[in-house]
Amino acid sequence: MKNRITLLFLLILSLHHLNAQSLEKKWSKTAFSKDAAFLASEEAVRIAENVLLYQKSNGGWGKNIAMQKVLSAQEKKEITASKNNLKETTIDNNATVQELTFLANVYRYHPNESYCAAFLKGLGFLLEAQYENGGWPQFYPLQNNYSSHITYNDDAMANVLFLLKKIMDERETFPVKIPSETMSKIEYSFSKGIEIILKTQYKQNGKLTIWCAQHDEFSLFPAKARAYEFPSLSGKESATLVLLLMSLEKPSAEVINAVEHAVKWFKQNKVTGFKEAIVSGDKKLIADGTAPPIWGRFYDLETNRIFVSDRDGIRKSSYDDIGFERRNGYAWYTYEPAEVLKKYDQWKKKFVKTIPDKNYYVVSKDGSGDFESIQHAVDQCRSFPDERITLFIKKGTYHQKVKIRQWNTNITIIGEDRDATVITFDDYFDKADRGRNSTFFTSTFSVEANDIVLENLTIRNTAGDVGQAVALSITSDRVAVVNCSLTGNQDTLYLGNEGKIYIKDSYVEGTTDYIFGGATAYFENCVLHSKKDSYITAPSTPQGSRFGFVFNNCRLTAAEEVSKIYLGRPWRSFAKSVFLNSELPAATATEGWHNWNKKEAEENAFFAEFSNSGKGAKPDLRVKWAHQLSRKEEKKYTKQNILKTEINSNWYENL
Structure with missing residues (x-):
C-alpha cells in the first residue's frame, strides 16, 4: 500500500x-x-x-x-x-x-x-x-x-x-x-x-x-x-x-x-x-x-x-x-x-586549408600564409625530409611555445625581420612545476632535431627575473642561429647535449648563467648583454670534449647599473669556455672567472682568453687557474676545428 x-x-x-x-x-x-x-x-x-x-x-x-x-x-x-x-x-x-x-x-x-x-x-x-x-x-x-x-x-x-x-x-x-x-x-x-x-x-x-x-x-x-x-x-x-x-x-x-x-x-x-x-x-x-x-x-x-x-x-x-x-x-x-x-x-572547406606537400611555407598571423601558427607549420612538415624545408615567418608577435621535435630535421625557420618577427612566452621554473628539472620545460623555443637553421628571429622569455626561464633550448646537432635576438633573464640560452652549434651575428641577453649547457658552440660576431651582476656562461662540457663554448669577435656589454660580471663558472667540473678577440666592458670582474665554490673544478675546467680588448680585458689579473692562450694554442680554435662533424662536415660554411 x-x-x-x-x-x-x-x-x-x-x-x-x-x-x-x-x-x-x-x-x-x-x-x-x-x-x-x-x-x-x-x-x-x-x-x-x-x-x-x-x-x-x-x-x-x-x-x-x-x-x-x-x-x-x-x-x-x-x-x-x-x-x-x-x-x-x-x-x-x-x-x-x-x-x-x-x-x-x-x-x-x-x-x-x-x-x-x-x-x-x-x-x-x-x-x-x-x-x-x-x-x-x-x-x-x-x-x-x-x-x-x-x-x-x-x-x-x-x-x-x-x-x-x-x-x-x-x-x-x-x-x-x-x-x-x-x-x-x-x-x-x-x-x-x-x-x-x-x-x-x-x-x-x-x-x-x-x-x-x-x-x-x-x-x-x-x-x-x-x-x-x-x-x-x-x-x-x-x-x-x-x-x-x-x-x-x-x-x-x-x-x-x-x-x-x-x-x-x-x-x-x-x-x-x-x-x-x-x-x-x-x-x-x-x-x-x-x-x-x-x-x-x-x-x-x-x-x-x-x-x-x-x-x-x-x-x-x-x-x-x-x-x-x-x-x-x-x-x-x-x-x-x-x-x-x-x-x-562546408565549414572545413571554408576555413581549413589543405596544404600541399612542398619545401617552402609561409606563416602569417593575419591568415595570408599557409599557416597562422609556427608550431602548426612545424608539425605539418615531412619527417626526416631529403630536401631542406623553409618556413618563412612574416612580421608579428607569436605568443606560443615552439618545439622542433627529433623527426623534424632539415628545416630552416627564417623571419621577415629580426626585430619584428617575435616568438614569445613566459614559462619559468615554478610555473612549469615539474620538479627539480623544471628548468628544461620552460623554453619558449626548443630545438630537438638535427640540421636546423634559425634566422632573423627574436625569441623571448618574458617571465621576468623570477628564476630559471629559458628562451631558446637546443639539444641536437648541426644547428645554426643566425642574426637572431635571444632575450630573457636567468638561463636564456640552453645548449644541451653534445651537439655542434653555430651562433652568428646574434644578440643574447640575460642575468645569471644565461648561456649554459654541455654542447660545443661557436659564437661569432655576437653581442652578449648582462643585465645584472652575475655570470655569463655556465658550461657543463662532458669530460673528453675538445671544445665547449667558444666566443670569437664578440662584444660584451652591460646595463648601466652593472658593476661585476664573470665570464663564466663551471656548471660541471670539466666545463670549457673561451673568449677570443672579443671586447670586454669595464664591468667585467677583474678575476674574470668563478669556480662556483668547487675547488676540484679548478683542476678540470678550462676557462681561457686570447687577445681580448676593452676596459675589462685584464689578462694579468685573472684567477691563476684560468688560461691565457698563446698564439700557437689559439690556432686550433678555428671554426672548422670546432664545428666539423663526421656527417656533413662543412654544414656551417654557407650560413
Whole structure:
C-alpha cells in the first residue's frame, strides 16, 4: 500500500511538472518568435509589459517563468514587491537571454523607450555577471553552491554569447540602438567568452576533446553540479559550443584547432545501432540498425564511456540501473552533435586549408600564409625530409611555445625581420612545476632535431627575473642561429647535449648563467648583454670534449647599473669556455672567472682568453687557474676545428 501511494505521489508530481514545463516551453518559443504579425500585435505588447514587470532591479530575470500568462492584480503586486530579490536572476534555462530577445523584437514594432531601457539594463546585467576570465556563472549575484561554476550546462553561456554575437553582427540594424561604449564592452566580453571556451576544452592524454557541462571558475577543471551530474565530457553542451565556434566569420588558428578536435571526438564517440524510445510509459535504449547516431550526455573524462546516475550520486552504465524518476526525468542522450557534423564539411572547406606537400611555407598571423601558427607549420612538415624545408615567418608577435621535435630535421625557420618577427612566452621554473628539472620545460623555443637553421628571429622569455626561464633550448646537432635576438633573464640560452652549434651575428641577453649547457658552440660576431651582476656562461662540457663554448669577435656589454660580471663558472667540473678577440666592458670582474665554490673544478675546467680588448680585458689579473692562450694554442680554435662533424662536415660554411 505504501509503495502504491508513493508511486501515485510521483505521478501527480510528474504531471504538475510537465504542465509547468509546457507553459515554460510555450514562453520560450514565443520569446524567440520572428512572426511580424504577432510582434506588431497588442498581445505582444501585453506580454512585453509582463517581461518589464518580472525584470529584477539588477536587470536580470528568473527562470522557468511563463511570461505570456495573464496576471491578476494581486500577482502583479507580488511580482513588483519581489524586484529586489536577486537570488533568482540567472542565465539558466534561457532566462534573461529570451526576455532580452523578445523585448528587442517587440521594440522594432513598438518603439517604447521603456523596452529600450529594460533591454540595456538587462544587457548590463549580463556584462556585469561575466567573470574576468570570460566565463559566466549560472546565477548572479553569486550563490555559494555549484551554480558559481562556469556554466555551459543547458547551453546557458553559449546562449549569452550567441546574443552578443547577434548584436555585434547586426549593429546599426539591431532593433535597439547600442551606445558605442556599451558596444565596446560587448566586443570585449565576447572575445573573453571565446577565449575561456578555448581554455576549458578538455585535454585527454594531451589531446583536445570536448567540454564539461560545468568548469571550476578558478582552476577551469571539469566540475560537479547536482548529485547525478558528475564532472564528465558532455555530448549535448559541447555540440552547441562547437556550433558557436563554427559561426565565427574569422576563426583564429586556435578556434579552428578546437573545432577540428571536437569534431574528431564526436565522430569517434557516437553510438550507432540504438535509439531512445518510450516503452509502456518508460524510457528505454533499444536496438535499431536504422537509427541515426546518438551521443551520451555524460562521458567518463578518461575512458569516454557513457554513464548515467540516480539522485544517490552513484554512477551506472545502463538505464536499467537507475530509478524511473531519473530515467524519465532527465535527458541522458542527445542528437545535437549531428548538427555539428552536418555543417562541418562546408565549414572545413571554408576555413581549413589543405596544404600541399612542398619545401617552402609561409606563416602569417593575419591568415595570408599557409599557416597562422609556427608550431602548426612545424608539425605539418615531412619527417626526416631529403630536401631542406623553409618556413618563412612574416612580421608579428607569436605568443606560443615552439618545439622542433627529433623527426623534424632539415628545416630552416627564417623571419621577415629580426626585430619584428617575435616568438614569445613566459614559462619559468615554478610555473612549469615539474620538479627539480623544471628548468628544461620552460623554453619558449626548443630545438630537438638535427640540421636546423634559425634566422632573423627574436625569441623571448618574458617571465621576468623570477628564476630559471629559458628562451631558446637546443639539444641536437648541426644547428645554426643566425642574426637572431635571444632575450630573457636567468638561463636564456640552453645548449644541451653534445651537439655542434653555430651562433652568428646574434644578440643574447640575460642575468645569471644565461648561456649554459654541455654542447660545443661557436659564437661569432655576437653581442652578449648582462643585465645584472652575475655570470655569463655556465658550461657543463662532458669530460673528453675538445671544445665547449667558444666566443670569437664578440662584444660584451652591460646595463648601466652593472658593476661585476664573470665570464663564466663551471656548471660541471670539466666545463670549457673561451673568449677570443672579443671586447670586454669595464664591468667585467677583474678575476674574470668563478669556480662556483668547487675547488676540484679548478683542476678540470678550462676557462681561457686570447687577445681580448676593452676596459675589462685584464689578462694579468685573472684567477691563476684560468688560461691565457698563446698564439700557437689559439690556432686550433678555428671554426672548422670546432664545428666539423663526421656527417656533413662543412654544414656551417654557407650560413
